[in-house]
Amino acid sequence: MPFISLGLAPTLAQAAAELGFTAPTPIQLEAIPAVLSGADLLATAQTGSGKTAAFALPLLQRLQTGPSHTPRRVRALVLVPTRELAAQVGEVLRSLAQHLPSRPRIAVAFGGVSINPQLMALRGGADVMVATPGRLLDLVEHNALRLSAVELLVLDEADRLLDLGFADELDRVLALLPAQRQNLFFSATFPPAVEALAGGLLRDPRRVDVPAPAQAEAxxxxxxxxxxxxxxxxxxxxxxxxxxxxxxxxxxxxxxxxxxxxxxxxxxxxxxxxxxxxxxxxxxxxxxxxxxxxxxxxxxxxxxxxxxxxxxxxxxxxxxxxxxxxxxxxxxxxxxxxxxxxxxxxxxxxxxxxxxxxxxxxxxxxxxxxxQLPGFEPTDVAAPAGPAGGGIKGKRPSKKDKLRAAAAAKTGQPE
Incomplete structure (x- = not known):
């Protein structure tokens, strides 16, 4: 089945073909028509299933219609858990959008790097914002963008967003969004915390559950x-x-x-x-x-x-x-x-x-x-361990970790 049969514009169908998407994957087959219809979406999708294109294609088509904003205001917001995924989603969106009649401006932001280039990139506004929650809030606090015009919200890898401790940041971001919007929720797993988040966010959602494909055992x-x-x-x-x-x-x-x-x-x-x-x-x-x-x-x-x-x-x-x-x-x-x-x-x-x-x-x-390989036997000794609680991501708590700890101390709640 070709992409154009799902309701996509010919330019987007052609852009998908140029990126090597010869036919819709199962998640794309079910999700794209649902998103184009304007419904909220709750999707179970594994990495490698094609879920990025499943929301990127209808998202870009939606931006070809409706009001244009001058200066540009964020109409679509994609929240992701990591800088690597932010870069990947931004690249897919830009590649798919390059031949559109009205090419949207796409901005990508994540922590761990200087905020200044990201502030500069937003001086002309943006139609689409792809960001990690913490850095998005930093940009809002710097008055680099507003979220009051967001029409479409995507939570990508929602389970990892919660696993990495973004629950508080998510609540703050959601409070900045307009009540009337379309919500797309993608997660590989649905533990209780993710179910609760989806239940409070989505309105009568379409459910798409695409199991991981059976493959020859690697x-x-x-x-x-x-x-x-x-x-x-x-x-x-x-x-x-x-x-x-x-x-x-x-x-x-x-x-x-x-x-x-x-x-x-x-x-x-x-x-x-x-x-x-x-x-x-x-x-x-x-x-x-x-x-x-x-x-x-x-x-x-x-x-x-x-x-x-x-x-x-x-x-x-x-x-x-x-x-x-x-x-x-x-x-x-x-x-x-x-x-x-x-x-x-x-x-x-x-x-x-x-x-x-x-x-x-x-x-x-x-x-x-x-x-230990001959000629390369190690001689170094590990440095003394620091305070416990650094976690698997690194030896030292990040700025966000310290802020969460301070907030937890004030409320008497565990981190």
Whole structure:
């Protein structure tokens, strides 16, 4: 069934085709007509099901109708739990919108980086705002945008929004929105807290429940290797050459680390390049296509590549830096061993990250031997542990963590 049969405009159907969406996925097949009808939506959808396009396509079509605002005011708001997902959703929206007669302005904002460039980007207003809740509230407090004109609200990965402690921020954002709006609610799971949020948010919603597709069982061999942090690059180079790995996707923590490691590997006679949200859309698209064509040995990336990117027969994934969470670990290693193919996932564990690795193991039900390779036996000793309660995302509580703790202390409620 073609996309145009779902009620989409020809320009959007063509844009979907250009992004490789040849036919609607099950979630798109059910969700797009429901959203176009104006109904609220409650959807169960797994990562990789095509849910981003399921709300992005009808969202963009809706913006082609109705009043235009001068200066531009936010008409559609997409709330997401992480910076990586914010960047991914923003990229999909921009790609789908590039050939529209009235091209909407799309802004993306998330924490962990300076707010100033995001404030500057909003000087001309925005039609669509994709943001994490905390940074969105920061922008509102800086009078960079108002939410009183929002017609369409999307909560993407609502279960993770609550898991990451955004409940208070969500309540504050919802209080800023107009009462009359369309609400789209996407979640992979529905624990009681998510059910309660959906019940208070949605009005007579259409229910779409798309189970994860049955696939041939992937065979992913997982290894953990103990190595001093300063020797990881040398070990990675050695593993690639000794094992004859032809294509390797290497995950690091930051864009700077991606550029730095790719440069080091390239100077070490490996065809390596970087892939991250700081590159232009054209550069990212070209790097990914060339990697699929086996023109690069190594692509060094951030968690931007952990979701929504399918590289057929990718043999090896390496966690050069460990992921922030156990969920991100699953998404990372899920880039290999797809469609029943075998794959290998290797994680480097240094003295200072061993406790973090053990927590990932515990949450994923893993018990992997921590290997030591000849010539790379670790000598570093972990730094003394700080106060308890840092959590899996990092050693120190964030600014948000401290604010939540202060609020909890005032009310006498646990965090």
């Amino acid at each position: 065979v992913v061999l997982q290894r953990a290797i103990a190595v001093d942090a300063s020797r990881r690059t040398q070990l990675l180079r050695q593993l690639i050459k000794d094992n004859g790995w032809e294509r390797v996707l290497v995950f690091v923590a930051t864009q700077y680390a991606a550029e730095r490691l790719a440069s080091k590997l390239h100077h070490g006679d490996l065809f390596a390049t970087s892939f991250h949200g700081g590159l232009s859309q054209g550069a990212r698209k070209q790097a990914l296509q060339e990697f699929k064509e086996k023109r690069w040995d190594v692509v060094v990336t951030t968690d931007l590549a952990a979701r929504g990117i399918d590289i057929a027969q990718l043999p090896v994934v390496v966690n050069f830096d460990l992921p922030r969470s156990a969920v991100d670990y699953v998404h990372r290693i899920g880039r290999t061993g797809r469609a029943g193919e075998s794959g290998l996932a290797v994680s480097f564990v240094s003295a200072d990250t061993e406790a973090h690795w053990r927590l990932i193991e515990k949450r994923q039900g893993l018990s992997l031997p921590l290997e």
